[in-house]
Amino acid sequence: MPELKIEVIPEGTVIDHIPAGKWLKVIEILGLTKPNGGTLLIASNVPSKKLGRKDIVKVEGRYLSEEEVNKIALIAPMTTVNIVRDYKIVEKFKVSIPDEITGILRCPNPNCVSNHEYVVPRFKVESREPLKLRCHYCERTIEGDEILGNL
């Protein structure tokens, strides 16, 4: 089992099925790069039946909530999350795209007020499949690569 290549954690969160190569973006979005963010164990390019190759991030000593992890749904929609206590998985959930995306995505419209004033960018999710977002401020919609390019 490829998962065994990195140490099993006693307490914390295992973020699995991240698309290969996206682990750095994932820990950035989740704010895990800060010194007090907990110990991270990272496996990248792990063979996966579902994805071909995948990344795994294990966060020791921290339990991430569903709401927190949903922030990464835009770049890693297949992600599954395991909460581990005393070496056992006590909770398991899949990320899902929230109704509103706040703070992690910049509006691609150069004339949008959110790119000029001190404002937290906000997007309403108009459709999940295919993913379509609408800027709360300028009301333009963005899709596909435009979303990924502005994360």
Added chain:
Amino acid sequence: MDWKGRDVISIRDFSKEDIEFVLKVAERLENELKGKGSLDYARGKILATLFFEPSTRTRLSFESAMHRLGGSVIGFSSAASTSVKKGESLADTIKTVEQYSDVIVIRHPMEGAARLAAEVAEIPVINAGDGSNQHPTQTLLDLYTIKRAFGRIDGLTIGLLGDLKYGRTVHSLAEALAFYDVELYLISPELLRMPKHIVEELREKGVKVHETTDLEGAIPELDVLYVTRIQRERFPDEEEYLKVKGSYQVNCRLLKNAKETLKVMHPLPRVDEIHPEVDGSEHALYFRQVFSGVPVRMALLGLTLGVL
């Protein structure tokens, strides 16, 4: 719906009931005004008009509406004379102005500026145009004009002509018309077609939409022809503008094939897209449309101020 303190930012925030309510109040105020000459619902209230981008018609229409309601007006008509030029943020300007007034009307060259202003301000904010995004009061006065002319909006066949790609007026109007049982002809040069996502949205909402470049062919079908100017300032590329400049004109020859009851509308200012010879005809509704701006804006000011 409690209107007191409500912001008017985007036609997307409106339900059909909201729209109908505003139109009803506007009609009531128009009739009251005819009877009394002036009203005093907003006595002691101050409107601040913040025009970061010039606009004669919209600003004067709001100011006239506030005066007719018995209130008073402060404001500026270009950003050049304000502390924005010194580098002040929009949020700070709004927080300052709201100390001096009871309601704010804002026009700004950036999309989303009115939404931001509304989030910052405690008092109601009305959007008078944010870049190429929304101009909801124009849409409401357009609907009011149609309703006053025909007694209804349902069942009409409406042509939108001109710059359907960049024109915010036609985007909001089309979105609002989707609440009604209408048939739409979207008439434009190929380069200026209505954005695909709007056409799809209209169809999803059950509007029968025809896209065409053939104005003459569409004319006999229409009850309303809504003409827009091709706005040079909205084009990212001058060459693209030159390709479509002057590509259509509504004149008496064209209108020979129209229904006798066809009404021609235009948000104005016009350049050459409607020949002045049309002005005297029964078809011309665009000056009546200008008039509608006042009762509709009176309704919005009065409702958001909570004085009606």
